[in-house]
Amino acid sequence: MLPPLQRDQIDVVLVSPRNPLNIGAVARAMANFGFDRLTVVAPYAPHWREAKSAVGAPGLLKNARQVATLAEAVAACTLVAGTGTLTHRKPEQRVIQLPELALPVSDSIAAAGRVALVFGPEKHGLTREDLSFCHLLVEIPTDARQPSMNLGQAAAVCLYELAAHASQPLPTTPGPSPKTISGTQTASGTLDRIATLIEETSLAAGYSPRTMQDANRHDLRLLLRRLGPSERDSRRILGFFRRVLRQLTHPPTR
Amino acid sequence: MLPPLQRDQIDVVLVSPRNPLNIGAVARAMANFGFDRLTVVAPYAPHWREAKSAVGAPGLLKNARQVATLAEAVAACTLVAGTGTLTHRKPEQRVIQLPELALPVSDSIAAAGRVALVFGPEKHGLTREDLSFCHLLVEIPTDARQPSMNLGQAAAVCLYELAAHASQPLPTTPGPSPKTISGTQTASGTLDRIATLIEETSLAAGYSPRTMQDANRHDLRLLLRRLGPSERDSRRILGFFRRVLRQLTHPPTR
Numbered sequence: 455m456l457p458p459l460q461r462d463q464i465d466v467v468l469v470s471p472r473n474p475l476n477i478g479a480v481a482r483a484m485a486n487f488g489f490d491r492l493t494v495v496a497p498y499a500p501h502w503r504e505a506k507s508a509v510g511a512p513g514l515l516k517n518a519r520q521v522a523t524l525a526e527a528v529a530a531c532t533l534v535a536g537t538g539t540l541t542h543r544k545p546e547q548r549v550i551q552l553p554e555l556a557l558p559v560s561d562s563i564a565a566a567g568r569v570a571l572v573f574g575p576e577k578h579g580l581t582r583e584d585l586s587f588c589h590l591l592v593e594i595p596t597d598a599r600q601p602s603m604n605l606g607q608a609a610a611v612c613l614y615e616l617a618a619h620a621s622q623p624l625p626t627t628p629g630p631s632p633k634t635i636s637g638t639q640t641a642s643g644t645l646d647r648i649a650t651l652i653e654e655t656s657l658a659a660g661y662s663p664r665t666m667q668d669a670n671r672h673d674l675r676l677l678l679r680r681l682g683p684s685e686r687d688s689r690r691i692l693g694f695f696r697r698v699l700r701q702l703t704h705p706p707t708r
Numbered sequence: 709m710l711p712p713l714q715r716d717q718i719d720v721v722l723v724s725p726r727n728p729l730n731i732g733a734v735a736r737a738m739a740n741f742g743f744d745r746l747t748v749v750a751p752y753a754p755h756w757r758e759a760k761s762a763v764g765a766p767g768l769l770k771n772a773r774q775v776a777t778l779a780e781a782v783a784a785c786t787l788v789a790g791t792g793t794l795t796h797r798k799p800e801q802r803v804i805q806l807p808e809l810a811l812p813v814s815d816s817i818a819a820a821g822r823v824a825l826v827f828g829p830e831k832h833g834l835t836r837e838d839l840s841f842c843h844l845l846v847e848i849p850t851d852a853r854q855p856s857m858n859l860g861q862a863a864a865v866c867l868y869e870l871a872a873h874a875s876q877p878l879p880t881t882p883g884p885s886p887k888t889i890s891g892t893q894t895a896s897g898t899l900d901r902i903a904t905l906i907e908e909t910s911l912a913a914g915y916s917p918r919t920m921q922d923a924n925r926h927d928l929r930l931l932l933r934r935l936g937p938s939e940r941d942s943r944r945i946l947g948f949f950r951r952v953l954r955q956l957t958h959p960p961t962r
Contacts, residue, residue: 475729483861485854512854553872595871600739600766607737607864610857614865617849618807652948661951677944681935690931694906694915698952701913705959 459560459620461489466613467527467572469495469584471605476576477505479606481515486610487617492518493527493570524572524587529643532567533558534679536588537608538579539601546582546676549591552612556619558590567639571612576605586675587642589682640688645678648688651695658702712875713814715743720867721781721826723749723838725859730830731759733860735769740864741871746772747781747824778826778841786821787812790842791862792833793855800836803845806866810873812844825866830859894942899932902942905949912956 466484471477471494484492492514494502506515521527528534535555550558559569572588574580579602585591594603594611603611652674656662662670683691720738725731725748738746746768748756760769775781782788789809804812813823826842828834833856839845848857848865857865906928910916916924937945 479858479861482854482858486848486850486857486861488851552868594740594868596740597742600736603740603864604733604736604860606858607733607740607861610861610865611868614806614848614868655952656948659952659955661948673944677937677941680941681937683931683935687931687935690927694910697915698909698913698956701915701956702952705956 459556459616460563461487461617461620462491463563463568464489464559464616465491465493465527465531465568465570466609467493467495467524467570468497468605469524469527469572469580470497470575471573472498472501472576473605474501474505474508476605477502478508478511478515479604480573480609481505481512481518483606483610483613484514485512487613488620489613489617490514490517494518494520495524495527496522524584525642525646528570528572528587529641529646530568531570531642532565532639533562533569533590534572534588534642535559535569535590535592536572536574536580536585537592537594537612538574538585539593539596545591546585547588547591547679549593552592552594552615555590555592555612556616559616560619562639565638568641570642571616573605573609583672586672587679589679638685640683640685644685644688644692645675645683648683648691648695649674649678651692651699655695655699655702658699712818713810713870713873714817715871715874716745717817717822718743718813718870719745719747719781719785719822719824720863721747721749721778721824722751722859723778723781723826723834724751724829725759725827726752726755726830727859728755728759728762730859731756732762732765732769733858734827734863735759735766735772737860737864737867738768739766741867742874743867743871744768744771748772748774749778749781750776778838782824782826782841784822785824786819787816787823787844788826788842789813789823789844789846790826790828790834790839791846791848791866792828792839793847793850793857799845800839801842801845803847806846806848806869809844809846809866810870813870814873825870827859827863894937894939898939898942898946899929902945902949903928903932905946905953909949909953909956912953 466480466489468477468480481492484490497520562569572580574584594608596603653671720734720743722731722734735746738744751774816823826834828838848862850857903925907925
């Protein structure tokens, strides 16, 4: 049985959308399928204003949250699913096909988590940096000769798929999932706090040269999402590293 | 088992589409999901020309068939499925929800028939007269407060649903399996080496009192197994903690 998939635990996140018509189309698809939490990351201001003030724009568009970074957009989420095609990249996280998305989404919601479904800009989609905030990459199964979907249509298809499982249970493998054992998954913002602490510890220990800092930060972000610590694990990890860092930066006099 | 659903036995039919962008969006969704037979009924000529000549218009749009009436468009079809919502009308034929569409479609194709999926004009959808040519009315399950979908998005969702049941899988770029991404799981002995190092680091940082050592060792062992790092992750973790421990136990003279 698929655990209940509650729409209000799902955020739709648009990263730097350009075309006001596409923004409107995403909002309309959300309204069609009963989703109403939209976050827009660093939109191009004139187009964003235009989209919001369009005739017939759904209320959820006027109430959309606007933030500066993807990190901020997904800080409260325990499952961040990026959308895109794999044509031009080598994925660094788990890839699933859209028809399989409902299961991890409802698992996360059942574990009292929030889920973000992230769409990239029209031209090039999510960047490698954006994807490093994602636990999963969701692929819509499209024809390799024309794999790239229009933003509004991609959102419609994804939300249709999730909505189909919102109230209707599906047969799945029985038995408790690892999630049930380890407790609530950690919110993205907490993972970022862990990453920052580890980075500071690395520097304090002289482990990582400054020239490698960006690459290491990227890898670390992915590593933490692969490991998927529970909230409780994360609190321990934070406590541990705070102590280690303090000791490294303020060693007691002997 | 569903009988085979061959895409080339399915015609997409647009009745009097107005907006060239919508026509282009339908064509794009068709290309995304591997359908290539488009018929347009009585289009508004200037908009139809504009849609066909748009930059990046898929070949299937340029090759679309243009006819004067819906009767002509579906003359060769054995199953005609009209799309729409029931908000303002009393259906005169069988109504099915989109997730159930694949079965009658593949049944018809198995019986050597052709299928038409018909979309009405943007403003009001298919008329009662149009619907009289339809065997079925397909409803996309949408929110009653915002039931009406954008034409391009409705087509994308319908074709996604049919493509999911097509006999011929789409040519897609296969992604690596999760194993390839995260690598071989770590052997238990390596996890124990990590645990020992973390324990020594804890002690060196004064994080954990000696009286708690056994309980902490136990928790740490479980934590590492829950996280399940790959071999590659584990090598990084080991290297990192070796460095931190060294720095804690042999701080450089300042």
